Amino acid sequence: xxxxxxxxxxxxxxxxxTRLLLxxxxxxxxxxDVAIFADTGWEPRAVYEHLDRIERExxxxxxxxxxxxxxxxxxxxxxxxxxxFASMPLHILNPQGTEGLSRRQCTGQYKIRPIKEQVRQLLxxxxxxxxxxxxxxxxxxxxxxxxxxxxxxxDVAYMKNRFPLIELGFSRSDCVRLLRSxxxxxxxxxxCLGCPYHGNSQWxxxxxxxxxxxxxxxxxxxxxxxxxxxxxxQGTPLLGQAYLHRSRRPLDQAPIDRVTAHEWSGRQGDxxxxxADAELENGxxxxxxxxxxxxxxxxxxxxxxxx
Ligand code: SF4
Numbered sequence: 001x002x003x004x005x006x007x008x009x010x011x012x013x014x015x016x017x018t019r020l021l022l023x024x025x026x027x028x029x030x031x032x033d034v035a036i037f038a039d040t041g042w043e044p045r046a047v048y049e050h051l052d053r054i055e056r057e058x059x060x061x062x063x064x065x066x067x068x069x070x071x072x073x074x075x076x077x078x079x080x081x082x083x084x085f086a087s088m089p090l091h092i093l094n095p096q097g098t099e100g101l102s103r104r105q106c107t108g109q110y111k112i113r114p115i116k117e118q119v120r121q122l123l124x125x126x127x128x129x130x131x132x133x134x135x136x137x138x139x140x141x142x143x144x145x146x147x148x149x150x151x152x153x154x155d156v157a158y159m160k161n162r163f164p165l166i167e168l169g170f171s172r173s174d175c176v177r178l179l180r181s182x183x184x185x186x187x188x189x190x191x192c193l194g195c196p197y198h199g200n201s202q203w204x205x206x207x208x209x210x211x212x213x214x215x216x217x218x219x220x221x222x223x224x225x226x227x228x229x230x231x232x233x234q235g236t237p238l239l240g241q242a243y244l245h246r247s248r249r250p251l252d253q254a255p256i257d258r259v260t261a262h263e264w265s266g267r268q269g270d271x272x273x274x275x276a277d278a279e280l281e282n283g284x285x286x287x288x289x290x291x292x293x294x295x296x297x298x299x300x301x302x303x304x305x306x307x
Contacts, residue, residue, distance in 0.1 A: 002134045002136075004136055004137055004138035004160065005122075005123055005135055005136065005137060006033040006034065006122060006123075006137055006138070007031050007032050007033050007034075007137070007138045007139075007140065008032075008033060008034050008035070008036055008119060008122070008137050008138070008139050008140065009021060009024065009032055009034070009035040009036070009064075009139075009140045009142075010035075010036060010038075010115060010139055010140065010141050010142070010290060010291060011035040011036060011037045011051075011066060012037070012038075012142065012190040012288070012289060012290070013037060013043075013047055013050055013051045013054065013187075013188075013190045014142070014187065014188070014189055014190040015142075015172060015175050015176055015179060015187050015189075016142030016143065016144050016165055016172065016175055017035075017141075017142035017190075018050075018054055018142075018175075018179060018184060018187050019142065019165065019170065019175040019178060019179060020140055020142045020164060020165065021035060021054060021058055021059060021064070022058060022178070022179075022182060022184075023164065023168075024062065024064060024140075025058045025059065025061070025062035025064060026062075029140075029164055032064055032140065033064075034064065034065050034066075034067060034122065035059060035064055035065070035066045035067070036066075036067050036069060036115050036118050036119070037051060037066055037067070037068050037069070038069055038070070038110065038111040038112075038114050038115050038290060039068050039069065039070045039114075040070075040072075040073070040074045040106070040110040040111065040192050041070060041072065041073030041074060041075065041076065041110075042073060042074050042075040042192045042193050042194065043190060043191070043192065043193065044188060044191075044193050044206075044210070044213060045210070045213065046186075046188040046210075047188050047189075047190050050184075050186075050187060050188055051066070051068075054066075054184075067118055069114035069115060069117070069118045070110075070114055071109060071110055071113050071114040071117070072109070072110060074086075074088070074106055074110050074192055075192075075193075075194070075220060077228075078220070078223075078224060078228045078229065079220070079223055079224070079228075079229050080229055080230070081229045081230055081232070081233035082230065082233075083229070083230060084230065085228040085229075085230055086105035086106050086108065086109030086110065087102050087103050087104065087105045087106065087228070088102065088104065088106045088192075088194075088195070088196060089101050089102060089103070089104040089106075089196050089197060090102045090196050090224065090227075090242040090243065090244070091196055091242070091243045091244070091245065091246050091247075091248050092238070092240050092241070092242055092243075092248075093240050093241045093243065093248045094239070094240040095239055095240055099248060100240070101196075102227075102242065106192075107288060107289075107290055111288070111290035112290050112291070115290060116156065116159070119137050119139070119158065119159060120158070122137065123135055123136075123137060123158060125158070131156075131157070131158040133157065135158060136157065136158045136159060136160050137158065137159050137160070138160050138162050139154065139159045139160065139161050139162065140162050140163075140164055141161055141162070141163055141289075141291050142165060142289075143163050143165060143166060143289075143291075144165045144166065144170050144171050144172045144174070144175060145165070145166055145169060145170060145171045146171045146172050147172070148166055150289070150291075151163045151166060152291070154291075161291065189202065190288065191288040192288065193206070193213055193216060193217055194216075194217040194220045194221065194244055195244075195288060196243075196244050196245075196246070197288070198244075200255075200256040200257070203245065203251070203254070203256040204256050204257065207256070217244065217251060218250075218251050218252045220244070221243065221244040221245070221250060221251040221252075222250065224242050224244075225241050225242060225243075226238050226241070226242070227242055
């Protein structure tokens with residue numbers, strides 16, 4: 001196989017990708033040219049602060065530029081009547097009382113799309129130019145050994161995915177330990193403030209630790225009850241009701257408080273109940289990854305950048 005034109009890190013600024021940045025900066029993984037952070041415009045303040053910090057303390061001293069790319073603000077797009085909105089995975093209560101989940105298009109639109117556009121720019125072939133065969137970026141993705149099933153090839157020939165944490169045998173807890181030893185133990189999960197995939201612990205952290213951000217998501221939750229504003233303005237509102245919390249109750253009334261030890265011990269559920277409980281509590285362990293959907297379904301950018 002020919003050599004890549006450059007090596008790029010998909011930097012979500014969560015535990016695994018921060019670990020990869022450290023590996024590169026400390027010389028254990030040589031050759032990283034650039035790191036790309038896709039900004040949905042609605043990450044928690046802690047993520048932006050962490051990103052600034054790792055840029056200042058790790059990337060810049062190592063000569064690794066961090067490029068921040070964006071294809072819009074997900075919150076503003078959901079609530080703007082004239083904005084085009086790529087659907088979030090909202091929890092739906094249908095008119096008949098059945099439950100559903102709206103299609104997840106946001107990751108493709110707000111994360112994958114701007115990264116692909118940036119990669120094409122770096123290669124010198126912006127959309128819609130065709131990227132010649134053999135011209136590609138080696139893209140490093142922070143997937144650890146405990147989530148190996150998420151490691152997949154890119155869907156375009158100009159990106160070749162590489163998973164250095166898996167190659168090196170690092171689990172998520174190995175990454176956390178290493179980050180702690182470097183004073184980065186508070187590395188946050190990277191995901192939109194109001195991501196419907198949040199578990200109860202994330203909602204509680206917001207409510208109890210960041211009242212302004214909690215107020216922001218409560219207002220958003222209320223505002224999307226009939227779906228996104230553009231659909232409503234066009235006369236095609238959601239027939240059911242949309243919620244951020246999986247209980248399908250308004251966020252400020254949802255049962256987000258911890259299940260007590262007594263309740264846990266009294267449960268008679270099987271392993272599937274246990275898994276569902278853990279997810280309800282913790283959400284997705286790693287926040288929102290551009291390159292691997294937690295549902296196992298491929299994440300599509302929803303537009304063609306394959307030429
Ligand atoms: S964090 Fe959640 S809302 Fe944001 S892009 Fe990812 S899946 Fe969508």
